[in-house]
Amino acid sequence: MDLDALRREYVFGSLDERDLNADPFRQFDTWFGNAVDAGIELADVMTVATASQAGVPSARIVVLRGVDERGFVFYTDYRSAKSRDLDENPSAALVFYWRELGRQVRISGAVQRVSEEESARYFRSRPLESRLAALASSQSEVISNRKVLEDRFEALKAEHPTGDVPYPDNWGGYRVSPHEFEFWHGRELRLHDRIRYRRGVDGDWVIERLSP
Ligand SMILES: Cc1cc2nc3c(=O)[nH]c(=O)nc-3n(C[C@H](O)[C@H](O)[C@H](O)COP(=O)(O)O)c2cc1C
Structure with missing residues (x-):
């Protein structure tokens, strides 16, 4: 494939300091709302990067x-590879990309499991x-083959005919509490706008423009 042929311009408006919210969560809400309003498919999917204690990323x-103001929540299996990373090294980076708007949001922060009650409710x-x-x-x-999985699914379906499936305690949410955002x-001309919010020493958000 000729990847050079895929070069593209990103001309969809701009990001000006005067339009920014002082609170990065509210700024995220605005951009997320714009993505949803623009009808972007999968506006709510994000890449989650973790790393093992040895520093191996995935x-x-x-x-x-x-x-909400506490952070960004996703749900997964607590026995998964990402969960093993998070057990060892409770930090993550998130990336949203809304191509149609020419926007990316990067978030990094500390990770905690959400309460069992919150996970069970979800x-x-x-x-x-x-x-x-x-x-x-x-x-x-x-797993040795796909049939193993399908058989397990069917057996569970038969075991719970009323649909009353018990909450498995190996499954639940993680909350990423940001210490940094980048919009x-x-x-x-590749002169992109990049605005970073980082926690200052007094806990306030410090807003800085980064070179693209
Ligand atoms: C669009 C999309 C949405 C996904 N949503 C989730 C999700 O919410 N939770 C999850 O555990 N995996 C989700 N997955 C699957 C993950 O990408 C991944 O395959 C899985 O979590 C195992 O990752 P790990 O082995 O690194 O732990 C999604 C995949 C795609 C493509």
Whole structure:
């Protein structure tokens, strides 16, 4: 494939200090709202990067399931590879990319499990198939073939005919509490706008423009 042919310009407006909210969570809400209003598919998916204690990085996409002043929440299997990383090294970086708006948001911070009560509540709100799939799969484990998984799913379905699937305590949420945000807006001539919010010594958010 000729990747040179894919060069593109990012001309979709700009990011000006005068338009920024002093609070990066509110700035995120505005941009996330813009992405949803623009009808961007999968506006709520983000890349989550983790690293083992030895510093080996890995990244994958998950769905954003909640955001408030405490942080950004996603749900997963606590036995997965990402969870093993987070057990050893409770830090993560998140990336959102809204191509149609020429915008990227990067977030990094400390990670904690959400309360069991919050995870259980969210689990119960999921469609039956999703709950059964969470039970059937031990995420990131090697399995000999697909049939093993499908048989486990069918057996669980038969075991819970009323749909009353118990909440598995190996499954739940993580909350990333940001200490840094970066809002990136693509501009002409590769002179992109980048605005970083970082926690200052007094806990206030310090806003700085970065070179693209
Ligand atoms: C669009 C999309 C959404 C996904 N959402 C989730 C999710 O919310 N939670 C999750 O655990 N995995 C989700 N996945 C699967 C992950 O990318 C990944 O395969 C899985 O979590 C195992 O990752 P790990 O082995 O690094 O732990 C999603 C994948 C895609 C492509």
